[in-house]
Amino acid sequence: MKTILVTGSNGLLGQKITERILSNNLFHLVATSRGANRFLSQQGYIYESMDILDPLNVQAVVEKYKPDAIIHTAAMTNVDTCEDNKEMAYALNVGAVKTLLSICEAQQIQFIHLSTDFIFDGAAGPYDELANPNPLSYYGETKVEAEELVKKALCPWVIIRTILVYGVLADMSRSNIVLWAKAALEKGEAINVVNDQWRMPTLAEDLATGCLLAVEKGAQGIYNVCGKDMMSIVELVKRVAAYWSLDTSLIREVNGDSLNQNARRPAKTGFILDKAINELGYEPHSFEEGINLLVQQINNIQKHKMRVS
Template identity: 60%
Template structure:
């Protein structure tokens, strides 16, 4: 039976991977994160405290468990935080990735690196895997540098790029666009939402499934993983409002430029998913189906 080690297991994606492995029982899971385990179910897998910035600790954990595959989900992903804390961002997103990739190379571990649509400039979306990256933010630069470190491996590696991940956990340390929009609209707070950026929002369960499909198929190379619907950010928020019957009149459409953000965002990303569908059997939910699953989980009728 394959053993899979996951970094960042307390995050949204990490917990969804844990959930799917526990349900599937086809692989042994080593879940790792800094600090205590946040996942509610403690049986059916091993949890190990591991700080990916501590090179010796990482080496000892990998030598202890000798995983067949490592899914690297841990990262600094807030675009503005990365811009404001460039050194910390680089350490976490690049240096730690280089060390993990190097160890996986030496130990013959299949390395799966989770990346982002923000490696692209957003001028020519939706993108194929072969399209030339050109990040417009420091976050995008750091994730592209992590991709390059992964690509330099001699052993088996895969890069899984994704877009605007959403979903729900019992213990959420940070929000995402669906939960933010739902919460703000329920409070009847007027919200400003950009109308000139387009994405293909990704259900966390779909991304987790894609990571496990990459393990199963021993995937090599780069794969684009997202939802199937191309939507503007304001369309996403309007979709949330429609789904939960919330007041759309408090949504104020604005342009990206009016926000004056130092860290730039690509205008239109989106992915062409044919490669992942053909090679991995990836089948994403529609946005409406994803919202239905979130609603089911919020009502407590669906476990974690």
């Protein structure tokens, strides 16, 4: 049975990968993140606190467990924060990749790297795996530079590009556009939502499955892994409102420029998924199916809280 080491295991994707591995028992898991383990179950896997900005710490952890594959989910993904703090963005999104790749090359560990649709300018979406990047933001620039490092690596490697990940964790600690829209509209708050950007939102469980399929299949190269439905951001929020019967009159349509965000966003991204479907056996949920799953999970979380209290 292969051993997988996951960076950023406290994040949304990291926790979903942990859930997937524990439920199918196909891999041994070494979960790593900074600080204490935030996953509810502490059984059936190993957790190690690891700072990906400390090369000696990273090397010690990897040498201790000798994984067959590393799934690198840790990154600075807030686009505006990356624009404001370029030094930290570079350290997390590029420097950490350099560290991990040097270790993977020395030990011939398969490296699974998470990337983003924000490497593109949004002028010609949806994109296939061969499309040329042209990032509009510093976040996108760091992810392009990291991809170039991975492509030159002398170890087995996979780049998984994804889009606008949503999902729910047991402690409700991580927000995303679906949960944000639901919470704001439930409170009766008016929200500004852009109507000139299009995405294919990705259920976190689907992305976790895509990462594990890449390990299971011994994949090599670039794969697009996202949801199957293309929609504008405002349509996404309206679909969330409709699902929970919330007041759509609270949704104010605006264009992206009016928000005065520090980082530019691509207009229309989206991915062509044929390669992941045909080579990995990837089967994404529809957006409504994803929302259904979220509802089940939120209900289970609420029931658990009631039992505990």
